[in-house]
Amino acid sequence: MDLKELYQEIILDHGKNPRNKKKCNGFNKDAKGNNPLCGDKVHVFLKLNDEKQVEDISFEGEGCAISIASASIMTEIIKGKDFNVAKKILENFINMLKEGSKPSINSLSDNENTTIMSLSGVKQFPMRVKCATLAWHTFLHAAEDNKKVVNTEK
Numbered sequence: 001m002d003l004k005e006l007y008q009e010i011i012l013d014h015g016k017n018p019r020n021k022k023k024c025n026g027f028n029k030d031a032k033g034n035n036p037l038c039g040d041k042v043h044v045f046l047k048l049n050d051e052k053q054v055e056d057i058s059f060e061g062e063g064c065a066i067s068i069a070s071a072s073i074m075t076e077i078i079k080g081k082d083f084n085v086a087k088k089i090l091e092n093f094i095n096m097l098k099e100g101s102k103p104s105i106n107s108l109s110d111n112e113n114t115t116i117m118s119l120s121g122v123k124q125f126p127m128r129v130k131c132a133t134l135a136w137h138t139f140l141h142a143a144e145d146n147k148k149v150v151n152t153e154k
């Protein structure tokens, strides 16, 4: 199996069997996001503890396979990370999709790196970049108590 096939398989798997797709217990932050161009909607739930660690993260929503897969991958990778680390991962991820730069995150395991890299091909489809980044922007709004609904068109 080449890398491209592996990446496709990861995205398909997360799209079909999204991880953490529920309201997590005891969340203390949440935010909503909207991608009107594609019709993707996401609601991110976050439990940030006193040490500013992402104790739990989950999402609900509906949309295309890319938006669901990306939200699922995000929750899997960010869960358990310190918020500052999570923010760095998010910045790297968005740069990867917008500029094609390789994410350089020392704190990720090989497995996590492969999972996050599976979305790198989305860069070739500018319309889909919004689908793939929606949940990540929404995570940041939740963490920073920004009550505005994320809108990829604004």
Ligand code: ZN
Pocket: 035, 038, 039, 040, 063, 064, 065, 066, 067, 131
């Ligand atoms: Zn979409």
